């Protein structure tokens with residue numbers, strides 16, 4: 001018999017709660033007797049009538065029934081963009097741009113002023129360094145935000161569902177923590193031209209394929225902020241018979257590349273083993289700083305082109321190049337850091353697990369006439385320790401791992417190689433804090449942590465820190 005959760009008794013009850021702070025996801029946090037309650041959509045300083053909807057091991061989750069009254073406690077240092085006329089709500093509350101914000105799982109912070117969201121992200125980084133990294137002394141700088149924190153995404157993944165009644169595909173985004181689709185044809189995070197494609201393509205697919213359109217489960221759109229061209233990738237369970245008609249109806253400007261990936265398992269990942277280009281170019285052209293990037297369908301590219309320029313500039317500054325450094329770019333993707341740093345160092349070597357991204361990186365180096373970079377296909381935790389064993393030395397390492405952070409063998413190899421400076425770029429404060437702790441224990445000293453808002457309106461935050469070897473181990 002599974003053990004009964006005593007917090008379950010609260011579920012279904014309605015409580016009046018005072019929101020005291022944010023949790024890391026941007027939900028309001030309140031105390032109910034000695035239990036913590038997370039309330040999405042509620043802000044610190046608000047008193048809210050809340051229906052408890054779920055009980056977890058250590059906390060409850062509630063949904064807002066109604067706002068009751070605003071408390072005197074407001075968040076420190078947070079001016080309102082929108083002095084709310086409604087005195088029941090926090091002055092930092094703003095009207096969400098998106099009509100499905102409260103249901104869609106894509107954004108979490110549209111209901112607070114952008115200044116508040118930036119400060120919240122700074123605190124998320126600080127909390128992780130304290131609670132997970134157990135760092136005693138550190139500095140987190142104010143988050144670098146965007147002047148216009150909307151319509152910044154250069155790619156979007158849209159789940160599709162076939163409605164047998166209307167014989168049409170419907171599109172939208174997954175609700176938070178679920179695979180049920182919140183229907184919408186718009187998203188304020190992508191350029192208007194992407195919204196147009198997002199609305200038009202499912203309609204065209206339904207018209208051309210009829211019932212067969214039920215095989216199409218995802219629409220992926222990549223958009224070049226530089227050329228305004230688009231790549232459309234269809235995720236399908238099986239290749240439709242009338243693919244030629246589909247190409248004819250979809251392959252028009254701004255779509256310059258049309259591709260398909262077959263994934264037979266309906267509950268499997270979006271991408272199949274391969275991607276077939278059905279029409280047009282095999283890659284999209286984007287530009288960062290002065291460097292042109294070719295991006296093929298599966299290659300990772302920073303989703304926010306404008307802020308990627310901020311990020312690369314920042315990482316470059318933190319590398320403190322003199323011009324004669326040998327640099328490691330671990331988890332290099334299509335070579336974002338290597339290629340934008342190439343003129344500032346002697347030689348840069350990138351490692352990346354996804355082979356097509358490495359092919360793009362090599363091609364990108366060639367196209368830009370950059371000769372002092374090379375890229376290796378492989379997982380960093382295998383390649384780097386081998387190189388270090390072979391005596392290959394680096395002056396600077398840039399590491400930009402996925403959300404799960406660096407494999408312990410990567411951190412050990414960095415330490416073992418006595419690399420004087422490590423510039424860590426992270427999209428997950430929790431794993432950043434974990435990994436920084438390991439590097440600090442091995443003798444590295446972190447500089448100021450710089451959060452960058454790569455994903456406005458969402459609860460994600462990017463962070464850059466340089467760590468300098470303060471002593472050399474034998």
Ligand SMILES: C[S@@+](CC[C@H](N)C(=O)[O-])C[C@H]1O[C@@H](n2cnc3c(N)ncnc32)[C@H](O)[C@@H]1O
Nearest residue numbers: 300331332333336352353354379380400401402
């Ligand atoms: C956060 S992205 C950074 C990409 C690149 N630095 C950029 O800014 O465009 C992480 C990259 O690591 C790659 N990756 C994930 N796990 C890896 C591993 N164990 N070894 C090598 N690359 C890995 C992913 O394919 C992805 O390209």
